[in-house]
Amino acid sequence: MEWYWFSLIPVPVLLWLWFELIRDEALPIPLPKETIRKMLKLSSVKENDIVYDLGSGDGRALIIAAKEFNAKAIGIEKNRLLVWLSRLTISKNRLQDRIDIVHDDIFKKKIRDADVILIYLSHKLTQKLGPKFQKELNKGTRIISASHPLIGWKIIRKIRTGHFYSYLYKV
Ligand SMILES: C[S@@+](CC[C@H](N)C(=O)[O-])C[C@H]1O[C@@H](n2cnc3c(N)ncnc32)[C@H](O)[C@@H]1O
Structure with missing residues (x-):
């Protein structure tokens, strides 16, 4: 085997890593905290509202919703x-009684009790x-989507959040 074949080894490894990241069709890129605050404010989140983050990543939006x-x-x-990782951060912040992380696919879980999504x-x-x-x-549930509008839904408000827009809807 020629020596230069070894230089190709990282290529399949990189391709595999890339595939692992993109196969969910949503890269695990977290929202900036300031953007999350703007989105929760726009959704008029109030005390004891039930806020869902579908695809909650490292849990930062949940922590902001519970803490702030x-x-x-x-x-x-x-x-x-x-x-x-998110469960670890939540317990470090002693927020276990205000935040739950469900390890599942968003399409397999019912989300009937949400006030804000x-x-x-x-x-x-x-x-x-x-x-x-x-x-x-339920009627009245607010949905706030970063970056992508829900096609066919009536936008209640649209605000600039960083380099993209966030869209607010009401069921
Ligand atoms: C762009 S990140 C957003 C993370 C977090 N919501 C935030 O704003 O910082 C999208 C997240 O959705 C998760 N995800 C993608 N498809 C999913 C699915 N079908 N069920 C559950 N989580 C999913 C990914 O693993 C990733 O953590």
Whole structure:
């Protein structure tokens, strides 16, 4: 075997890592905390509201919702590493009684009790959630989506959050 074949070894490894990251159709890129605060404010989150983050990543939106808005927060996340990491941060912040992380696929869990839903997902996943929202959510539930509008839904408000817009809807 020629020596230069060894230089190709990292290529499949990199491709595998890239595939692991993109296969959920939503890269695990967290929202800036200031953007989350703006989004929760725009959704008029108040004390004891139940706030869901669908695809909760490292749990930062849940922590902000619980700590700064006194909400009860529930995250659904399918990446086990992020579930572990977010649970660790939540217990470090002693917020276990205000935040729950469900390790599951967002399409497999019912979300009937939500007052506010925050999403920061791919365009495709965002559209896929539309029918689920219509089926499961109570009238008056607020949905705030970062970066991708819900096509066919009436936008209540749209604000600039960093380099993209966030869109507010009401069921
Ligand atoms: C762009 S990140 C957003 C993270 C977090 N919401 C935030 O704003 O910082 C999208 C997250 O959704 C998760 N995700 C993607 N598809 C999912 C699914 N079907 N069920 C549960 N989580 C999912 C990814 O693992 C990732 O952590």
